[in-house]
Amino acid sequence: MTAGGTLSVILIAIAAALVIYLLIALLDPERF
Numbered sequence: 001m002t003a004g005g006t007l008s009v010i011l012i013a014i015a016a017a018l019v020i021y022l023l024i025a026l027l028d029p030e031r032f
Helices: 003-027
Strands: none
Touching: none
């Protein structure tokens, strides 16, 4: 895999983690 491909996978993983984190924060605000 190229460096650009690896970087895009990392960026997608970070974006997915942020979306999941925001969904949890919205659904369960008292946890934060």
